[in-house]
Amino acid sequence: ETGVTQTPRHLVMGMTNKKSLKCEQHLGHNAMYWYKQSAKKPLELMFVYNFKEQTENNSVPSRFSPECPNSSHLFLHLHTLQPEDSALYLCASSQSRLAGQTQYFGPGTRLLVL
Amino acid sequence: GENVEQHPSTLSVQEGDSAVIKCTYSDSASNYFPWYKQELGKRPQLIIDIRSNVGEKKDQRIAVTLNKTAKHFSLHITETQPEDSAVYFCAAKDSGGSNYKLTFGKGTLLTVNP
Numbered sequence: 001e002t003g004v005t006q007t008p009r010h011l012v013m014g015m016t017n018k019k020s021l022k023c024e025q026h027l028g029h030n031a032m033y034w035y036k037q038s039a040k041k042p043l044e045l046m047f048v049y050n051f052k053e054q055t056e057n058n059s060v061p062s063r064f065s066p067e068c069p070n071s072s073h074l075f076l077h078l079h080t081l082q083p084e085d086s087a088l089y090l091c092a093s094s095q096s097r098l099a100g101q102t103q104y105f106g107p108g109t110r111l112l113v114l
Numbered sequence: 115g116e117n118v119e120q121h122p123s124t125l126s127v128q129e130g131d132s133a134v135i136k137c138t139y140s141d142s143a144s145n146y147f148p149w150y151k152q153e154l155g156k157r158p159q160l161i162i163d164i165r166s167n168v169g170e171k172k173d174q175r176i177a178v179t180l181n182k183t184a185k186h187f188s189l190h191i192t193e194t195q196p197e198d199s200a201v202y203f204c205a206a207k208d209s210g211g212s213n214y215k216l217t218f219g220k221g222t223l224l225t226v227n228p
Contacts, residue, residue, distance in 0.1 A: 004157075042118070043158070043203065043218040056215065090157065102148065103216060105157040 003027045004106035006091050012112045013081065021076040021109045023091030029104075031097040032074040034066060037088040037108070049074060050097045081113045116141040118206050120219025128227050133194050135222045137204035138186040144206040147187050148216070149178060153200045161202075162189070194226045 004025045013019050025032065034046040048056035049068040063085075065077040074091055088108045094101040117140040127133050139147075148163035164171045164178045164187065171178050175194075180187040191198055204219040 040220070042220045043205075045215055045217075048215070058215070102160050102163070105150075105159070107157045 004091060004093055004104050006089075006106035006109050008109060009107060010110045010112075012114065013078070014114050015081060015083070017081075018077070018079040020078065021089055021091075021111075023074040023076075023106055025072055025074075025091075025093040025104070025106075027093060027104060029093040029095050030071050031094045031101070032068060032071070033092040033094075033103065034074065034076055035090040035092060035105075037090055043090070046076075048097060055097060078111075081111075083113050086111055086113045116144060116206055116208055116215070116217040118204060118217045118219045120204050120222060122222060123220065124223045124225070126225045126227065127194050129194060129196060131194055133189075133191045133198070133224055133226075135189045135202055135204070135224070136186060137188070137206075137219050138184075139206040139217075140185065141206065141208050142182075142185065144208045146207040147178070147180060148205050148207075149176075149189050150203045150205065150218075151200045152203065152221075158203060191224075194224075196226050196228050199224060199226045 007022045031050045033048050036044045045058050046060045047066045052068050063080050067075040090108045091106040092103040094103045120137045145166035149161050150158040151161045152158040162176050162178050164180050175192045177190040201221045201223050203221045205216045207216045
């Protein structure tokens with residue numbers, strides 16, 4: 001359960017705020033992911049990083065800005081968000097981004113945008 | 115891109131009964147199909163996966179079947195227990211080209227009644 005950690009676990013922010021979500025993996029993996037989980041919707045992939053390089057941006061609005069300083073850490077910088085951005089943001093990691101590599105999820109950050 | 119449909123969205127069974135959740139996918143290049151279980155307030159966790167060169171895989175009370183021709187795969191849980199109550203997500207992953215995305219279904223809320 002401690003392989004992938006996320007902070008904070010809960011966040012309430014106004015539309016004009018700037019905040020950052022942090023993810024850290026202790027599994028020695030090389031790929032990290034950000035997902036958005038909204039009620040009654042599938043898990044939506046947002047970004048993929050492989051060896052610190054962004055390899056996927058799934059048409060995410062620019063108010064979400066990822067950062068991957070090394071293979072163990074992943075950030076999601078948030079600014080001027082909208083209420084519809086309220087959701088559970090999940091980080092995941094895998095050995096690599098190849099098919100068949102199990103993705104391990106963090107506990108998520110529950111975000112509420114007022 | 116890949117599209118994954120999952121049914122049913124909710125499933126209620128009596129303890130000891132079997133539960134079956136079905137998913138279809140659209141991209142014939144997909145070759146990896148994991149199933150995740152997400153208990154209330156917790157992170158998604160992999161429970162079983164199958165690769166396209168295999169038709170069926172079992173792990174104790176859980177089994178997954180894959181029909182590549184029909185592009186559908188199913189999760190079977192036998193002798194259900196109350197602790198099996200959770201949301202189950204299927205996913206499909208394509209290894210072709212630069213697309214290494216896991217595309218998830220919308221999830222099935224399974225309730226096992228004692």
